[in-house]
Structures are given as structure tokens and as C-alpha cells.
Amino acid sequence: MLMSTILIIEQILNGLQSGIMLFLMAAGLTLIFGVMGLINLAHGSLYMIGAFAAAAVAGLTGSFVLALIAAMAAAALAGVLVEMLVIRRLYATDHLDQVLATFALILIFSEGTRWAFGSFPLFLDIPDYLSGPVTLPCGIQYPFYRLVLICVGLLVAVGLGLLITQTRLGVQIRAGENDREMIAALGVDISKLYTLVFALGAALAGLAGALVGAIQSVQVGMGEPVLILAFVVIVIGGIGSIKGALIGALLVGLTDTLGGVFLPQLFKLFMEPSAAQTSGSALASMSIYILMGAVLIWRPTGLFGART
Amino acid sequence: MKLKSLILSTALAALASGASAESIKVGMITTLSGGGAGLGIDVRDGFMLAIGQSDRTDIEVVIEDDQRKPDVAVQLADKMIQSEKVDVMTGIIWSNLAMAVIPSATAQGKFYLSPNAGPSALAGKACHENYFNVAWQNDNLHEAAGAYASSVGYKNSFILAPNYPAGQDALTGYKRMYEGELAGQIFTKLGQTDYAAEIAQIRASGADSVFFFLPGGMGISFLKQYADSGVDLPVVGPAFSFDQGILQAVGDAALGVINTSQWNKDIDNATNAAFVETFQVEYGRLPSLYASQGFDTANLLISALETAHPDDADAFRAALKAANFDSTRGDFEFGPNHHPIQDIYAREVIKEGDVYTNKIIGVALENRGDAYAADCSF
Numbered sequence: 001m002l003m004s005t006i007l008i009i010e011q012i013l014n015g016l017q018s019g020i021m022l023f024l025m026a027a028g029l030t031l032i033f034g035v036m037g038l039i040n041l042a043h044g045s046l047y048m049i050g051a052f053a054a055a056a057v058a059g060l061t062g063s064f065v066l067a068l069i070a071a072m073a074a075a076a077l078a079g080v081l082v083e084m085l086v087i088r089r090l091y092a093t094d095h096l097d098q099v100l101a102t103f104a105l106i107l108i109f110s111e112g113t114r115w116a117f118g119s120f121p122l123f124l125d126i127p128d129y130l131s132g133p134v135t136l137p138c139g140i141q142y143p144f145y146r147l148v149l150i151c152v153g154l155l156v157a158v159g160l161g162l163l164i165t166q167t168r169l170g171v172q173i174r175a176g177e178n179d180r181e182m183i184a185a186l187g188v189d190i191s192k193l194y195t196l197v198f199a200l201g202a203a204l205a206g207l208a209g210a211l212v213g214a215i216q217s218v219q220v221g222m223g224e225p226v227l228i229l230a231f232v233v234i235v236i237g238g239i240g241s242i243k244g245a246l247i248g249a250l251l252v253g254l255t256d257t258l259g260g261v262f263l264p265q266l267f268k269l270f271m272e273p274s275a276a277q278t279s280g281s282a283l284a285s286m287s288i289y290i291l292m293g294a295v296l297i298w299r300p301t302g303l304f305g306a307r308t
Numbered sequence: 309m310k311l312k313s314l315i316l317s318t319a320l321a322a323l324a325s326g327a328s329a330e331s332i333k334v335g336m337i338t339t340l341s342g343g344g345a346g347l348g349i350d351v352r353d354g355f356m357l358a359i360g361q362s363d364r365t366d367i368e369v370v371i372e373d374d375q376r377k378p379d380v381a382v383q384l385a386d387k388m389i390q391s392e393k394v395d396v397m398t399g400i401i402w403s404n405l406a407m408a409v410i411p412s413a414t415a416q417g418k419f420y421l422s423p424n425a426g427p428s429a430l431a432g433k434a435c436h437e438n439y440f441n442v443a444w445q446n447d448n449l450h451e452a453a454g455a456y457a458s459s460v461g462y463k464n465s466f467i468l469a470p471n472y473p474a475g476q477d478a479l480t481g482y483k484r485m486y487e488g489e490l491a492g493q494i495f496t497k498l499g500q501t502d503y504a505a506e507i508a509q510i511r512a513s514g515a516d517s518v519f520f521f522l523p524g525g526m527g528i529s530f531l532k533q534y535a536d537s538g539v540d541l542p543v544v545g546p547a548f549s550f551d552q553g554i555l556q557a558v559g560d561a562a563l564g565v566i567n568t569s570q571w572n573k574d575i576d577n578a579t580n581a582a583f584v585e586t587f588q589v590e591y592g593r594l595p596s597l598y599a600s601q602g603f604d605t606a607n608l609l610i611s612a613l614e615t616a617h618p619d620d621a622d623a624f625r626a627a628l629k630a631a632n633f634d635s636t637r638g639d640f641e642f643g644p645n646h647h648p649i650q651d652i653y654a655r656e657v658i659k660e661g662d663v664y665t666n667k668i669i670g671v672a673l674e675n676r677g678d679a680y681a682a683d684c685s686f
Contacts, residue, residue, distance in 0.1 A: 007512040014504035111341070119345035121528055121557040126536065133538030141511070141538045146504065215532050216501045217525035217557060221342050225499065257505050277495065281471065285497060 006140050011261050012254065017146045019253020020153030024208035025226055026233040026245040027160055028201025034240020035176040035197050039095050041102035042082060043205055043230065044223025045109035050075040050206025051213030051222060052113055055124040064127040068210050075206020076199045078109075083198040088191070106224070114220050121219040124210075149211055156204065157246050164242055173197060177240040229256075232288055236295045238305025247303060252288050259287035330617055331366040334609070335394035337384045337409065339401045340373035344524045346553040347401045347598045348373075351423045353591055354602030355398070361586070362610050370394060376401075378408040385409045389416055395618035396421060398605055401598075403427040403446060403473040414438040419618055419628070423605040424598060427473050428480075431647050432680030438621075440628050440646040442608055443601040444570055445678035446474050447481030449546035452568035452652035452672035453519055454486030457544050459672075463488035466515035466541075468506055470526060471495035478521035478546065484679060491515030496522070503530045507537045517541055523548040528557050535561035542566075547666075550657055552596035555664035562657045562664065570650050571600045571637055572668050580636040594665060600636045607633040608640075643677040645684035652676055 025047060032040050053074035058067035082105060090098045126145045133141040164170040172193055175183045184190045209223065216222070233252050237244025264280025271279065295303060336355065339348035352371060359367055370392055374381040381400065388394045397413055398421045400406045406425035414420055414436040426445040430436070457465060467482055467490060469475035475495060483490070491513040494506055510518060518541050522530050527549030534543070547569035555562055573584045573594065583603055587595040595603075611633035616623035631640050643649045652673040655666040 004512055007508055010508040010511070011505055014502075014508060017504065018502055114341065114345070119340070119349050120553045121346070121525055123557045123559055125532065125559055125561075131536055133536070143504075143533070143536045143538070145536060212501075215529065215536065217528035219525045220345075222501070222525070225501070261505050261509065277493075281495060281497075 006138065007261075009138060010140055010142060011257055013142055013146065013150070015254035015257035016250060017150050017153075017253070018257060019250040020150050020157075021208050021212050022226070022229055022233055022253055023153055023246050023249035024156060024204045024211075025230040026237070026249050027156070027242055028204040029227075029230050030234040030237065030240055030242065030245045031173065031197050032201045033234065035173055035180075036087075036091060036194050037180070038087060038090060039098045039102065040087070040198075040201075041099060041227065042105035042109065043201070044225075044227030045106050046075045046079055046202045046205040047209035047223035047226055048113060048220065049078050049109065050209030051124065051218045052117055052122065052209075053206065054210035054213060055122040055218045056117075058124055059122075064130070064214075067124070068207065071206045071210030072203040073206075075209070076203040078206075079199045079202025080195055082202075083195050087198065088194075091194075110220050119220070121217045124213050124218045126214045145215060152211065156207075157242070160242050169193075169196070229288070232292050234302075236292050236302055238299075238302030240306070241302070241304040244302055244304030251291065255287050255291050256284075260284040263287070330619075331368055332396065332613060332618060333392065333394045334367060334369045335385075335388035335392060335397045336369055336371045336399035337374050337381055337388070337397065337405075338371070338399035339376045340371075342376050344376050344401065347424065347524070347551075348399070350553060350596050350598035351399060351401065351602035351605075354587070354595060354599035354604075355423065355606040356602075357583075357587055357590055357599075358603045358606030358610065360590075362606075364610060364613070367610070367613070371399075374400070374405055376405070378405050381405040381409050382412075385413055389413060389418060394418065396609060398423055398609075400425050403477070406430070407473065410439060411436070417621065419621075419624065421605050421609060421628075423601045425474070426647065428477050428678075428680050429473075431645050431678050432683035435645050435680075435684035435686060437625060437646075437686040440608070440642065442605040442648065444650075444652075445647045445680065446477035447484065447679060448570070448652055448673075448676055449548070449568045450478045450481030450519075450521060451485040451676065451679075452654070453544045453546055454482040454484060456566060456568060456654045456670075456672040457482075457517060457519065458485065458487040462486075462517035462542070462544075464491045464514065464516045465489075465519050466491045466493075466510045466513050466517070467519045468494040468496055469521040470498040470500070472498045474523075475521060481679075482519050485673070486519075496526075498526075500526060501529045503533050504537075506530075507534055507539060510541070511537070511539045515541060518543045520545050521548060524554070528554055531558045531561045531565075544568075547597050547655070550655075550666065551598065552594045552665060553598075555657065555666075559664065563659060565657045566669070567655055567657070567666065568652050568672050569597050569655055569666070570648070570652050571597045572653060572655050572666050574668055575637060575653075577634075577636075577638050579634040580638075583636050594663065604633075604635050604637070604640070607635070643681050645678070645681040647678050647681070649675055649677045 050071035054067040054071040057070035130145045134144045233248040237248025263284045264277050267276035267280040372384045396419045401424045403425045419438045422441040426441045431445045469478040543565045547567050550567040612627035615627040618624045653668045654670045654672040656669050658667050
């Protein structure tokens with residue numbers, strides 16, 4: 001198999017794209033965990049709701065842009081409802097109680113979606129104006145839509161960065177991450193802040209679900225694998241840090257993609273092909289967790305987490 | 309886990325009819341929730357359609373959801389054998405769950421009629437006289453794809469499948485009948501959704517064709533991403549990635565792909581025509597090959613019940629082996645290891661009006677048994 005420059009560049013782009021979509025999930029998760037101290041396992045369900053809403057709206061109207069807006073709105077709305085009805089009771093409780101409650105939400109959302117939409121995967125496709133490959137400067141053919149995903153992800157990252165550093169809301173979020181009780185004492189309406197942060201995280205998850213659902217399969221349970229990766233990302237990046245979520249997500253995306261492709265190749269240098277393929281793939285699927293372990297040994301609170 | 313129990317007999321009916329009220333209990337363990345639910349739902353719907361269409365009122369079907377988890381399936385099987393005391397079991401979709409449940413169920417004397425999963429172990433060395441497979445042996449559709457690929461002149465295929473028993477059987481099966489070279493071979497992660505890396509490798513490999521086995525959501529993701537990538541190589545695969553339930557979710561990306569199957573809705577016989585029509589009337593959708601497999605399994609069971617009851621194991625086994633029923637595939641016969649001997653067709657994905665479906669374009673393999681029959685002895 002060729003190890004050409006073209007293949008390497010294409011795989012790097014793939015890693016970046018998968019990383020940036022992971023960032024959309026991780027950003028919401030890290031904000032919620034950082035500001036509210038809440039472990040939210042239902043984040044994957046919000047991703048799924050975004051994808052289903054996009055599929056439904058795209059099916060009705062034929063417009064991808066409307067579908068994306070619907071995805072963010074539906075996920076944000078679901079987030080607000082969940083926050084007001086369930087999450088509010090969990091702030092003062094143990095992390096384990098939060099895990100139990102949000103896990104129950106996963107089951108409720110999954111079966112609810114199946115009840116509403118049926119058990120077969122839904123059709124969601126990228127619009128014609130975004131489809132097809134483009135030729136990049138080095139002569140590589142790369143899908144245009146994946147480049148769009150990378151751009152959208154970077155725009156969201158910049159937007160979030162500006163939000164956190166330049167706006168009043170951002171100040172409140174940063175203060176809340178630092179010392180929850182103090183900002184409540186200083187007169188900030190905590191419950192509104194929390195609902196807003198939760199809705200923001202949910203909207204990002206819904207956007208990710210819609211964008212990724214267009215090139216994958218929109219089906220019940222699509223959010224859980226992404227959720228697990230998102231948790232790995234926020235642990236690597238540091239809880240509460242958007243910058244950490246971005247760097248962590250890109251690291252995880254690149255490690256996962258490049259590891260999966262090149263570790264088997266590496267093994268083939270000193271093993272025979274089928275054993276190399278098997279051991280290489282096995283090591284590749286462990287690679288992001290090994291990365292997480294290595295980061296934690298070096299920086300126990302993550303790359304950009306609060307220094308203890 | 310939901311307990312869905314359909315009771316088709318009442319004591320009053322038995323008394324009124326005056327016929328023998330020795331009812332038979334069927335335990336169906338299949339996947340009704342989660343990502344792979346479409347297959348189990350199709351099998352169940354096909355099976356229950358046949359049960360409903362028969363005149364018998366003495367068949368009780370207990371249906372449980374295995375959630376695609378081997379440990380759940382094992383618990384359900386134990387419950388069905390020990391507390392529900394079923395006579396016949398059926399339903400499992402996935403080969404890993406089949407390997408967890410079937411060997412112990414058949415060892416305990418229960419009959420198992422597989423409407424889908426056909427792992428090679430159960431066709432060969434680990435075969436059992438109580439195990440019948442009404443669908444195919446896992447390798448069959450892949451062997452047909454390999455035979456088709458060679459017949460149209462593909463010489464350098466890139467092949468991929470997920471890393472689990474059926475995926476391994478898939479690539480083994482393709483390579484058995486395919487006569488060309490391999491540009492590359494990849495085992496992907498079961499449940500993987502992003503294939504950008506694999507598609508990049510296909511692009512770089514210089515292949516002239518692609519063969520893949522990626523059932524369910526995995527196949528949808530791969531096809532959409534492949535169609536968008538600009539890699540324009542012809543694609544061949546087994547029906548599992550192009551069945552009726554999946555095609556609507558993939559859309560145009562699947563058009564023109566050739567896939568192999570032992571059944572299609574346009575197979576020309578009266579049973580099949582009636583099946584397709586009544587399925588649409590009953591469930592409001594076109595049947596897939598999984599639905600046809602469920603339908604045939606139920607009809608096989610009913611035909612065997614005409615001659616014997618599972619309590620008389622030898623007679624019932626002989627009745628099953630005789631396979632004296634009208635199959636949606638036309639003539640149906642079992643090989644010596646209780647797996648079908650049948651034609652496998654090549655089909656093309658087309659659009660009929662608004663609906664994506666398949667059309668048979670030829671026979672890829674005629675009268676195909678399986679490669680493991682010789683290893684089986686009981």
C-alpha cells in the first residue's frame with residue numbers, strides 16, 4: 001500500500017475534520033461541566049435530536065440551511081426543557097446521581113425518538129452545492145463538504161472564544177467556572193446563566209449532529225460513541241477550557257485517524273501482513289486512551305485545566 | 309426489555325374445533341431496539357405475517373428484544389428454555405449473538421431455525437442436527453459477489469468489512485470465488501461511522517473495484533461518504549448494505565451499485581408475489597430480504613408441524629429437513645448440514661418512481677451450498 005504524500009495529507013485533513021466535529025460536542029460538554037459542575041451523559045442524545053430534527057426539516061422543506069437552524073433550535077429547546085425539569089435538581093447532588101439521572105435521559109430520548117420516527121435510519125443528505133470533491137493545491141481530491149465542516153468548526157471555535165473573552169456572558173461563565181457561590185453572592189442570576197449555558201452546549205451538540213448526520217447515518221444511538229470521545233477530549237483538554245476542548249479534540253481526531261492508518265503500516269515493517277494489520281488496528285483503537293493517559297500523567301488536570 | 313407475547317390460541321377455540329390442542333411455543337429472540345433494529349423488525353414482521361396467514365391457531369410466539377447484546381441474548385435464551393419452555397427458537401440477527409446462544413440451546417434439545425445469522429462454525433465443525441438455517445450461510449452472498457466481480461472482469465479489488473465473525477466470513481467468502489488480485493484489505497471497527505480514512509486508502513491503492521460488507525448504519529455512512537469523495541470505482545457488495553430498509557436512507561449514492569442476494573421482490577413465483585403484496589398491505593412498506601427470511605422460516609415451521617410435533621424430535625427433524633413448503637425463492641432444499649442450497653442473484657439498485665429498490669440482473673451463483681458442509685457431521 002502506498003504511503004504517498006497525498007495519502008498523508010488527506011488523512012491529516014480527515015483527522016482535522018473529525019477533530020473539529022468532536023470539538024462542537026466537547027465545547028458544550030466542557031462548558032456544562034466547568035460552569036455547572038454537571039456530568040451530562042445526555043449530551044449524546046442532544047446530538048441525536050439535532051440530527052433527527054435536521055432530517056425531518058430537510059425532508060419537509062428541502063433546505064439544508066433551514067435544517068441546520070432547526071437542528072440547533074430543537075437541541076437547544078430540548079436542552080432548556082431538560083435543564084429546567086431534570087438538571088436543576090441535580091446541581092447539589094453527587095456526580096454519581098447526575099450520571100444516573102442523565103443516563104436515564106439517554107434511554108428516554110432514545111426510545112422516544114424511536115417512537116416518534118420509527119426504527120429505520122432517516123435520510124439526510126448534503127445539499128448539491130456542497131457535494132462532490134474539489135481539487136486542492138497539492139493535487140489532492142478532497143470532499144468539499146468535509147472542508148466546509150472544518151471551516152464551520154473553526155468559525156464556531158472563534159465565535160466561542162470571542163464570546164468567552166469579550167462579552168459579559170463570557171465573564172460570567174469564566175467567573176462561574178472559578179467560583180460558583182461567589183458570583184451568586186455578587187448578584188448574578190445563576191439559574192438563568194445555567195439554563196443559557198446548557199442551551200448553548202445543546203445547540204452546539206445539535207449542530208454537530210446535523211452536520212455529521214448528513215454524511216453518516218441518522219439513527220437512534222448515534223450520539224453515544226461521540227459522547228464517549230467527547231469525554232476523552234475534555235479530560236485531555238482540561239475541564240472548563242474551550243481552548244483545551246479545541247486542542248484536545250484536534251489531538252484526538254488526528255491520533256485516531258492517523259493511528260488507524262499508519263500503525264498497521266508501521267507494524268508491517270517487522271511483522272507479516274495479517275498479524276501487522278490485526279495488532280496495528282488493535283493498538284490504533286487504544287491510541288486515544290493511551291494519549292489521554294499520557295496527558296494525564298504529564299498534566300493531571302488536562303492540558304489547559306485549572307492548575308492545582 | 310419489553311415482553312411481547314402474542315397468544316394465538318385459546319382453550320375455547322381448541323375445545324370448539326375439537327382438534328388436538330397440543331400447542332407449540334416458539335421463542336423469538338431478535339433485535340428490536342438500537343441501531344440495528346430494522347433487521348429484527350423485518351424478520352419479526354415477515355415471520356408474524358406467515359403465522360397470521362396460516363390457518364393454525366396453536367402456535368404461540370414469544371418475542372423478546374436482545375438489544376444486539378450477546379449477554380442479554382443469553383439471558384433471554386435461558387429464560388425461554390427454562391421458564392417459558394419453548395419448543396422451537398428463532399430470530400437472532402447477528403452472528404456473535406448466534407454463537408453465544410445457539411450451541412447451548414441446541415445442546416439442550418431445542419430446535420433452532422435461523423432466519424438470518426449463518427456463522428461458518430455452525431455450518432461446519434460446530435454444526436448440530438437441531439440447527440437449521442433458512443437464510444444462507446454467512447459466506448454465500450459474499451461468494452456470489454466475488455463470482456460476479458470475476459465474471460465482469462474486475463482484477464484488483466479493494467475489500468473491507470467490520471472486524472467481527474460475519475465480517476471475517478464476508479472477506480473469506482469473497483476471496484473464495486474472486487479470481488483477481490487484492491489492492492487492499494481492511495477490517496474496520498464494528499459500529500464505525502467515519503470512513504474518510506478508508507476511502508483515502510482506496511483512492512491511493514490503485515484498485516479497479518471495491519467490495520464492502522457494512523450492514524446497517526455503517527453501510528449508509530460509507531456509501532454517502534464514498535459517493536461524495538470523488539473515488540469513482542465500481543462497487544459490489546452483499547444485499548446487507550443495500551436492503552430495502554437502508555436504501556431510502558442512502559438515496560442516490562447507492563444507485564447503480566450491484567449487490568448479491570438470495571431473494572428479491574421480483575423473483576417470479578406466486579408465493580413471492582403474494583408475500584410482497586400482503587406485506588405492503590399489512591405493514592405499509594416494501595419487504596426486505598430479512599422479511600422474506602422471516603416469512604420463509606415461519607412457513608418452514610408450519611410445514612413441519614403438519615407432519616410432526618417437536619416433542620417427537622426425530623420425526624420433527626425429518627419434517628424440517630424435508631422443507632416441504634412454498635418458499636418466496638421458489639424451490640427450497642436443505643444441504644446435508646441443514647443450510648440451504650439455492651441460487652444467489654446479482655441485483656442492481658434502481659429508482660422506481662420515488663422509491664429506491666433492487667432489480668435482478670442475473671444469477672451470480674447457481675445451486676450454491678456452502679464451503680463448510682464437508683466439515684459437518686452429526
